[in-house]
Amino acid sequence: MILPWKKSEPPPAFVADPAKAARYAEKAREAMRKGEWTYSLTMFAMSVKFDPNNLVVHGEMYDAAIAHHNAGGKAAASSDVKMIDGGGLVDRFAVSQYQWFCNCTPRCTTPPWPTTTPVGSRRPAATSR
Numbered sequence: 001m002i003l004p005w006k007k008s009e010p011p012p013a014f015v016a017d018p019a020k021a022a023r024y025a026e027k028a029r030e031a032m033r034k035g036e037w038t039y040s041l042t043m044f045a046m047s048v049k050f051d052p053n054n055l056v057v058h059g060e061m062y063d064a065a066i067a068h069h070n071a072g073g074k075a076a077a078s079s080d081v082k083m084i085d086g087g088g089l090v091d092r093f094a095v096s097q098y099q100w101f102c103n104c105t106p107r108c109t110t111p112p113w114p115t116t117t118p119v120g121s122r123r124p125a126a127t128s129r
Helices: 018-034 037-050 055-070 078-084 089-102
Strands: none
Touching (some): 018 037, 018 055, 037 055, 037 078, 037 089, 055 089
């Protein structure tokens, strides 16, 4: 502790709220059905904020990010980031994931390796002497 006369309390422990996260995820799925990709990503990020352990939501958020990119979506707006942001580590994680997915590029949509080459064909054939 740098200043011993100032006592700081530890931050409150994170408690997941799956019910609230499910409501945000359902709003995000509805937005995906309508083609509202930015709003969908925002709602998925809010869902992650309340239940970061739900891997299904992370996958759906990735799918929305790819669709957002393919539709010519813009980078993350500061107003959307402010809505998601909070003081905790999970809040910062949700914001980071939202910004990363909003700024998705073609590199995110295709693997960096050639997909037509079989895995074993990268090595040269063994030759005998």
